[in-house]
Amino acid sequence: MHLDLATTSAAHQAESVARLKDLGATPADVGQGDVPWTVLADPEGNVFCVLEPREIYRDTGPIAAVVVDCADPRAMARFWGEAMDWTLHEVGDDHAVLRSAKGVGPYLEFLRMTDVKTVWNRVHLDLMPYPGDDQEAEVARLGALGATGADVGQGDVPWKVLADPEGNEFCVLTPG
Template sequence: MTLRPVLVNIKAVDDSAVARFWAEALGWEVSGSEPGATAAKPVGFDWLQPVGVCIDVIAVPEPKTATKNRVHLDLATTSAAHQAELVARLKALGATPVDVGQDDDVPWAVLADPEGNEFCVLEPRESHRDTGPIAVIVVDCVDPRAMARFWGEAIDWTLHEVTDDHALFRSAKGVGPYLEFLRTGVKTVPDRIHLDLVPEPGDDKAAEVARLRALGATDLDVGQGDVPWTCLTDPEGHEFCVLARS
């Protein structure tokens, strides 16, 4: 019994515009199966057998607040020239520089998508040479060691490193982005970006949800009603969903 991260779920007022931005940013394609939900995904991506993750943008009426998101993406680059070119291209697509308290001399660029969702364009790093365009999914937290314990049991990804400052996971298959829990501060607003998980083939979704509750997850009501997915929060209040395979 286990779960696999499959979607980075982003709330947006204009789901199609935000999905188009991310598809252009990452070199992916746009797809939409229903009104108010638009995906940006690699060509050939199969969410039932995911290698890496894709982005699913869901329409909501409320715009993002000025508070920094607790989840953001770090994008990979292969050289200083590639980093500069990518930053310029992203700005042309509608990204804007933002100040989240970073030092002036950090080697990465901090930007926001057209609806203000923060992300970073990292300098070249050897550890990210095979991640694809998304190097890291970063989750702000208070206690990385506690997050390592919960998420290490919740998902099938491998824990590569854990310290007082961060916990780092990656798919056991050694593909796709890393998932990093970074010590920053407490949650103050509802999550605008969260992870969606999918059970492995043959695993029972209800049993997986029960297992997560036993690990410390809590049920979450966001007005979702009768839907085939289950909304939960981890022990620090990070929202996530468990999807049904059918």
């Protein structure tokens, strides 16, 4: 799982990359080859991309997308679309794209990868039930969709840690 950062022009992309390097980011090679975006790693080694300007991301804010590597983009889009009630924008064998039904914020993108997940994700999603909803009922609803309980060493906390059908951890917070 990683973040894709949006830019508004080639100059903005170059400025963003320079600023992020000044903050401690380093170039990263994840086998991307010759691409128009820049792959960096933060000081703790978390990889992220600074994208070239793309019309689709012009109104997302600084985070264009949260990208999840997965074995089955269609199944993941089905699960997360129902889990969050987001709109499916694209789906194929190699990728799927969701976004809030209100058309705001970043996209959630699933990319087919052959690597097997072996460690917990340092980047994960936190889901906030709607005000007045019951956290336990939401956990049960997500379980019916295919989520399972997960222990990442969280101890006694007010949120619930679950894993999606491919083992990606996420949290269900207490309703606000």
